[in-house]
Amino acid sequence: MRYDFKAIEEKWQKKWAENNSFKISEDTSKPKYYALEMFPYPSGNLHMGHVRNYSIGDVVARYKTMRGYNVLHPMGWDSFGLPAENAAIKNGTPPAEWTWKNIDNMREQLKRLGFSYDWDREVATAKPDYYKFTQWMFLQLYKNGLAYKKKSYVNWCPSCQTVLANEQVVNGKCDRCKSEVGKKDLEQWFFKITDYAQKLLDDISTLDGWPEKVKSMQTNWIGRSEGAEIKFKIDGTDKELTVYTTRPDTIFGVSYMVIAPEHPLVKELIAGRPEEKKCLEFIERVQKQSEIVRSATDTEKEGEFTGVYMVNPLNNEKIPLYLANYVFLDYGTGIVMGVPAHDQRDFDFAKKYNLPIRIVIQPKDSNLKSEELTEAFAAEGIMENSGQFDGLNNKEALKKIIDYVEEKGIGNRKVNFRLRDWLISRQRYWGAPIPIVYCEKCGTVEIPESELPVKLPENVKFTGQGKSPLSECEEFVNTTCPKCGGPAKRETDTMDTFVCSSWYYLRYCDPKNDKMPFSKESTDYWMNVDQYIGGVEHAILHLLYARFFTKVLNDLGYVSCSEPFKNLLTQGMVLKDGTKMSKSLGNVVSPEEIISKYGADTARLFILFAAPPERDLEWSDTAVEGSYRFINRVWRAVIELKDCITDEKIDKTSLTDGEKKLRFAVNASIKKVTEDFERFSFNTAISSIMEMVNALYQYKDNTPKESYNNAVISEAVTTLVKLLSPFIPHVTQELWEILGMDTDLLHETWCEYDEAALVVSEIEIVVQVNGKIKDKIMISPDLSQDEMKEQAMSNAKVKEAIDGKQVVKCIAIPKKLVNIVVK
């Protein structure tokens, strides 16, 4: 007999929708719990990664609800972005139409999986009632000096025809379309995330519920380094250049200096010199090098002498200034000092261009000579050739040299971050328009909050060529200045979609508010997100931006929390044949297919049982089959025993051994499943329910029907259905009804285990001799250690093993084992 999953799942999904079963509102009588999964991009269809992500979230939400929490469990759509525009170019479907259609389809797919979302709180970032507030967010940042426009050398994707944030350039390629990213000098909007670099870094240490990996990735990305800026005079002039270094202790070893070829001062420096022509050629050549080549560790270091000499402020030595491809304009000052003896890159460069190598730090136990040096010495040591600092440990000297430099006014301590400001403008149509106009009289003017949203025009053409469709839409571009009423032109860039997703978790708290993005009261009640679940691919981008937004909103007084996500779970990927499922490899298993073949409950159960949530999961058709078999096994047992259900209390004084065994399995399972839920170990929770089902079969198949203890069976069957309900909500709700219950399982209280059922009269312990198992014996669990030892000593196999030997030691561990050590 097989259960009719199709009819059952449809039936309950319909009922849940009719009864608004998942609707939630603020309720101060209960503790709150905010369970959140990363909202999807509406590509059109769910994939297994979504199913996994949302199954994990749903099981958490349902469990917490049964534990008495008031659970916020929302869903929405990260619905701006390029694919919608590409579809428009390809098929002529307007992006909005394409997007809403995909959302409708995916919403249905989510409903078919039985997830307990409060659909009344659904948000879509591409809807005016949402992006109105994304624009509001922009204005808050703008008014507080955290959004600015500047001309800069930015990443440009020639295929997407737009600029990209640093975070969206992966190995020199566009994160979205994989084409090679170039550089362009453009006027662009930025968010000043660097103002929050230190805070974002410091608060990582408060994120106890985040995976180490994500924390270390963010730490690396922020990339704090401590050092000093030191001014070097240009020889023969009063002008100075400033370098940034983390190793001021090596300053007496400087034998050259390097400036980034794109540095704005370069042209002026080389003007009119005999080296000018060669330098200009070099600059052109370096600029042609792609970003990938340029930034690769193994790219050969190349340089060109500028003809300029610098003066080392510590020892007044004259040193040459080079252009070189290994220095970045956008880190530090774009100018660095070259210390070949103590930096590997400088060593390689000096070897190539025959620059002097001078040792200024000696290892404690050897004596290096510069002409014998085969690689830079970068470790700790004792200072030499460094004037008054000779003989000091270099760590100490580092501080003293900075002190000296600060005293003389030729430099200062400086902390640098690798984090750059967040480039948020995109030359695309399908995004939230930046609420700014340019007026001939007033200049850059922000749109007043009362006039939001700046709506996306609907009648635009998509050619895929040239400029963004927005900039070619006359009725959008031409407007009046909100300040003076004169003619003005709108900003035609839209915002990076990551701006939209940086605050959506706040909108869920108060999704219908049309005055503000959310009320303070609503976020005070619901925030923080207690459990956030999603893929590790967002470790830097989304998770860093969302932290930044929360901190800004906190500083501006709009929210009380300074971190959005208390706990973070990064789920593993769903693999097939050892690799990621992908269309090009043809190894994609579609959720639709699995749902129609086995039902949503089986899909959910398999995906949670096959691996722990953080680990990658290998898809296995036969194992899916196994999960389906298990549900059928549960179904048959419950149906068979349904008439045994009774309200009678268990008479604990007269239980048979079989009944005790069943009660033990049931209560041990409640304990185990509850503990496993708390640590998100769903695979082991399910396995312990399987053991319980095995025990139930043992009991029912080995007990004559007339001897059934209905009270014990009732306990087992109702417990089974409840424990399974977060995993497989449809079939358990159906069984609940079959058992004569008319309540909603989701709002039943979670099972409590009976301590008394876990007490047994005899337990098995292991008897070892010299750590090797000799026998297993049954004893009373409350025997003293001495009594345990006695029992072990009198065991026949032990006697044989220790015969003629001297007992040196005997260790007894209550309820576990006895180990006898002999010589």
Place this chain on the structure above:
RNA sequence: GCGGGUGUGGCGGAAUUGGCAGACGCGCCAGACUUAGGAUCUGGUGUCAAUGACGUGGGAGUUCAAGUCUCUUCACCCGCACCA
């Protein structure tokens, strides 16, 4: 190079606090029921020269006792990567 992680049967995985390694499931083998089985139920299933020995990537160490702790080494995965 730096940072994070993983390594356990044929496979997915379990062992949460140093205490019976391999729970649970898949696969496989056998049996029962059956006209039939790709249904169901029951039993078996780490390896080997098999009353015993060996066994958690390798090597050492601490301990009565190590998958778990320490040191060392290897392999693989992920992230960052010429950041001065």
